[in-house]
Amino acid sequence: xxxxxxxxxxxxxxxxxxxxxxxxxxxxxxxxxxxxxxxxxxxxxxxxxxxxxxxxxxxxxxxxxxxxxxxxxxxxxxxxxxxxxxxxxxxxxxxxxxxxxxxxxxxxxxxxxxxxxxxxxxxxxxxxxxxxxxxxxxxxxxxxxxxxxxxxxxxxxxxxxxxxxxxxxxxxxxxxxxxxxxxxxxxxxxxxxxxxxxxxxxxxxxxxxxxxxxxxxxxxxxxxxxxxxxxxxxxxxxxxxxxxxxxxxxxxxxxxxxxxxxxxxxxxxxxxxxx
Numbered sequence: 001x002x003x004x005x006x007x008x009x010x011x012x013x014x015x016x017x018x019x020x021x022x023x024x025x026x027x028x029x030x031x032x033x034x035x036x037x038x039x040x041x042x043x044x045x046x047x048x049x050x051x052x053x054x055x056x057x058x059x060x061x062x063x064x065x066x067x068x069x070x071x072x073x074x075x076x077x078x079x080x081x082x083x084x085x086x087x088x089x090x091x092x093x094x095x096x097x098x099x100x101x102x103x104x105x106x107x108x109x110x111x112x113x114x115x116x117x118x119x120x121x122x123x124x125x126x127x128x129x130x131x132x133x134x135x136x137x138x139x140x141x142x143x144x145x146x147x148x149x150x151x152x153x154x155x156x157x158x159x160x161x162x163x164x165x166x167x168x169x170x171x172x173x174x175x176x177x178x179x180x181x182x183x184x185x186x187x188x189x190x191x192x193x194x195x196x197x198x199x200x201x202x203x204x205x206x207x208x209x210x211x212x213x214x215x216x217x218x219x220x221x222x223x224x225x226x227x228x229x230x231x232x233x234x235x236x237x238x239x240x241x242x243x244x245x246x247x248x249x250x251x252x253x254x255x256x257x258x259x260x261x262x263x264x265x266x267x268x269x270x271x272x273x274x275x
Contacts, residue, residue: 005134007098009066010168012124015059022055061229070167073199073228074102077165080197080236086110087162090189092151092182093169095123097134097144103165104140110162112140115149122172151182160189164196168232171203179203180210186237187214193241201230211237 009015029048034041065073077099081087085108091100094114104112118127128146135144149155151169164186173179186196196216198207208218216237223231 003137005097005101005137006125006130007066007070007096007134008126008130009063009124010070011062011122013121015062018055018059018062022052022059025049025052025055065229069227069229070098073224073232074098074167076224076227077167077197077199077234078102078106080234081106081163081195083107088160088191089113089163089165090115090154090156090161092164092166092186093122093172094131094146095126097131097138097146099165099167100131100144100146101134101138101140103163104135104144105138107143110143112144113156114144114146115151115154116146117150118148119172122169152178152185153181154185154189156189158188159191162191162194164190164194165198166196167199168201170198170207171200176206179206183207183210184214187211187216187239190216190239192239194239196235196237196239198235198237199232201228201232204233204235207235211235215240 025048029045029052033043033045035044036042083106085106087103087107087110089100089103089107089110089112091097091103091112091114094100094116097114100112100114114131116126116131120126128148131146135141135146147155151166152173166186170179170182173182186198190196196211198204200207204220208220211218216239219236219238221234221236223233225231
């Protein structure tokens with residue numbers, strides 16, 4: 001059986017913590033169903049079953065999104081772009097290459113680049129080796145590559161990409177000033193007429209405001225309550241193409257002067273004499 005690409009578990013520390021806390025609530029409820037403090041008795045069973053269910057359900061939904069939901073969400077993001085196949089694409093916070101590889105499959109003569117700082121707390125097994133393994137498995141090595149770069153300081157020149165993508169990345173920058181710098185960098189490297197597609201579960205209005213400051217035209221999509229967990233939005237920001245100067249108006253041509261016909265001499269009949 002062919003090996004499948006592995007795009008990891010998002011926020012593995014959060015998922016692990018929820019599972020651990022949920023298991024702890026369940027263990028306490030089963031081992032100490034009733035606890036008496038003074039004259040007050042606490043029923044830990046079934047009382048602790050509610051937080052147990054909340055923790056385990058939340059962790060389960062996060063794992064479900066990581067394994068299947070984010071594949072559908074990726075396709076929804078990529079569908080926001082009108083692909084020609086020649087695009088230069090940048091994936092900000094590429095991780096194990098979910099968006100990068102998806103974009104590389106939609107281009108033919110273009111190229112897709114991903115950048116990341118490879119934080120393992122944001123994605124399980126996050127690193128260049130895992131990314132390159134997925135690129136090889138998906139067969140897009142001829143049109144995809146990755147760099148170790150910070151979203152706040154991109155090395156690429158201005159107006160380098162027709163498409164910029166990013167999914168649940170920018171909120172990991174703790175400072176508001178840093179997130180604003182990342183948004184301005186995305187706008188800077190975007191070509192006029194290009195599009196940035198950003199998705200996250202929080203701070204989306206903040207990104208919207210920053211992109212508008214950079215002169216981009218922004219469209220905010222509604223929350224996806226069924227396909228993502230936590231529910232996420234997609235933001236589409238377009239960089240206006242330079243306005244073409246209006247075509248010069250044709251100058252009115254002077255009307256041709258009517259040609260004057262030479263005056264014809266009128267014949268005068270001579271009076272006849274009576275003979």
